[in-house]
Amino acid sequence: MKEVEAAAGLAVWRASRLGADLTADHEPPGLDPLLPLLAELTAEVADLDHVVVAGAGSGGTVLAARAITRTLGRPLTVLDTADPGPVERAIGDRLDRTVVVVAGDSDVAEAVRRAYLSAFLGAGMTEAEATRRFVLVGDMVPAGRSALSAAALVPAALAGVDVAELVEQARELSAALVRGGDNPARALASALSAGHDTVALVSDGTGLIGLTDWVGRLLAESLGVLPVVLEDPGSPVAGDRALTVTVGGSLGAGTVPGGGVWPDVAVNGPLGAQFLVWEHAVSMARGPARAEREPTSSVTRRAAPKTTGTAPMDAGEFTEGSVTGYGTSAGSVVEALGALLLGSRPDGYLSITAYLDPVADADVAKLRPLLAEVAGRPVTFGWGPQPRHPAGTHLQITGAVASDQYQLGDLEAAQAAADRAELARDGRRIVRLDLADRASGIVQLLDAAGALRS
Template sequence: MLDGGCEAAAGLAVYGAEAVDAAAPASARAALLADDVPARLTRKDPTLWGPEAQAEAEVRLGWMDTFRRSRELLPQLAELKAELADLDHVVLAGMGGSSLAPEVITRTLGRPLTVLDTTDPGQVRAALGDRLDRTVVVVASKSGSTVETDSHRRAYWQAFLDAGLTEAEAGRRFVVVTDPGSPLAATADEMGAFVLLADPDVGGRYSALTAFGLVPSALAGVEVSELLDQAEELFGALAGDRDNPGLALGAALGAAATNGQDKLALIPDGTGIDGLGDWIEQLIAESTGKNSLGILPVVIEDPGSPGATGPDILTLTYGGALPAGAVPGGGVRPQVAVNGPLGGQFLTWEYATAVAGVVLGIDPFNQPNVTESKENTNRLLGSGLPAESPTFVDGGIEGYWSAGEGRTDTPVPADLADALRLLLAGLGDDGYLAVMAYLDRFADAKAGQVRPGLAAASGRPVTFGWGPRFLHSTGQYHKGGPQVGSFLQITGAVTDDLPVPGKPYSFGELQAAQAAGDRQALAERGRPVLRLHLTDRAAGVPQLLDAVRGLRS
């Protein structure tokens, strides 16, 4: 057992939270109870986060009991599955909150789902070429205007027509999930697509148990009613002062962040939940990373990977059912462990994030900086990318170094190894490094190995995100959170580009504009950004990994 005991309900247990809260100068939990936060939150009290957040909270607290309204989807999903029984390859085109939860659900429960959340032309082309004759595409966007998702919809529509389908036959291959009244709902009607409307009072990153999480999961073969049952069973405990795992976790997150542990290592313990860290990462980073405050989630590959501990890191493991007598953690000694069924995990983490927002004095429902990179992208698509000359060329890698606007106090790197050392040297005692890879997350998957390598070399928290996927997740924290980040952006040459039908740009051009727009937003904040452009991806990834390994020699 961890220090701090265990608090559990409905099969969901949080270990160690009490000790984390007790270590803080003042008890976050005691303050939350004094303000009657558990009961007020379950009543959906929009005043919990202050007057400036109230208007947003009034229309964003539906996640608290959306599992009840989501049951209305179940007969519709049964009918839809029967109607589409001949289409057994499910593709989900969605970003952020529209894709992360279904990916966790289907991976954990062993059901096949192709998640398309990229603008990399190679990855999009591979998806289009995979079992097209058996494919149904779930197009998921809350706003209905997400550029990546609209591009995927256009690409699949054209692919179906090119394969000889009529427009009516192509329309049948699309299932659209969006909010009532969104532009995508009108487009879906024009296409003849199936439309399932989501709960409008739930924000994207809190939408796991709405149509966004349930529709693609159900089509992939998951019995989604079980997730709703698990959340409903837990709900009754969330108003209580004791035996309330959501309160225990939220108080621990808030207390740790106010006590110098504002980075959260998320480590799977190997007990049956696959990929939950990526979903938690978005929820916490986008909800808390604003006003120069926030909790930085650091997704760790396994209990043996580096970067899971440190003076400013709260070490947390998560998983499903623990065997009797097992010690939480799966091989690492965490400070907090969360174990239980997936439906309960979703609701517990949403509740805990909202509670942490109370402790930190942050509105957990807005995302004031997310649109910045989007606006930069749109401008660059119109004007073209700025001409840039590399700072250095090292083998198959071009390096572009920016110390940040207004900063002239750093040296200029001469080669790849020099650049990486310079980047790590600037992290200091409170900084973090964010690796942002605008590559194909399947064909270029080995690029992800730079995260543990850089964490081992630096001794500091290192995050890794596939672009533009992370823009809908940690992108908010990068710009709105504490400005102590350094950034490594990896881009790759496009050898076989793909047009976006009906648009004056290609997927490769869109990807490049997204990368450039984000670099600009970070540099404007005075943050160091190293861009490594792989002129040959197949050779560049191994060269980069060799350079990272060399940092420790």
């Protein structure tokens, strides 16, 4: 790493200067009025120590709240999926001590709100007692102005985070972003504006947990680039055109950035400053040339009504063990995955979207590095609706629902069907693998991906 631009404890290392001179077009958000309100709200619900945040939408606010609490070691239950499993587990955990932050007005947020209201009333609470358990935060803010907004800071504050410290970290950096001289945001924006279609993001192991997920969402929705969030520094990216960026906490004197990776860019500093520098850099990197590349965000789209029958793009199918494949002429899981990888070449990518339980079915995420080793092209992975890009092939993984006490399964199925329909309308190749038994089906998928490596 050669060049460094630093301010207020945050530094951006670059292999070389890239792009044109860029200038800032906005000031950091003013948060002073929010802090006393957060303190008052936290005091009002001090007896409720199980904090749940419900919502899924653009701007990544729920991802920001998760990154804040995970990094700072505070407990927060995040429900940003319509899969019934996580909701039922959360409701079964300390219901009498639960406060629910409803972030935005997405279908997921509303479905979780209804489920908790039913559970509160079913537990014998009055309407007034149940109402006290909800904190409603307004619509998600636009992408690029999200991480230090109420939708992210309210759940973090209720979970015990000193949000004033995060705000102060951002404030200390903000002066450097609006004056001449060293400007870490300008350095980062230059790299982001250099024409890379893919950005590989990896945590360097210096204490910022979950930040890469938020950064990936920000880049996808604001710049239209393809983010590949790596599991660890040794995970395969695939493809040689990606901009590799490591992200981490502050480094001591003499420490080499990257955590063992030799990145094109390394961004290190405190969490509050990280949020601000990324949002500021993305704002500077945006321009008219990006407009045609920006993806369709299925995350904020209302799910289609409950569907019946089989969607047209599901024509053609096979069944092998616990897996049924739709939209493919393949006769096995191995053949279906191999055909998708071939279809992603020579200059596309493979996107994997799992409409499953992010906790109970977490092993399905291991597909990404396994297939990336074989693909020779970028492979992405995400849960539920994801921002889409105007290229690539798509693998959707769905699964049978074992328990659906709060009738969330129809919403999840409708989201998946709407996603497939929109991809088909855009001319994208989409294959769905449906798991009759999730546990055994995931084992089949991983075994098939492993077989492709041999």
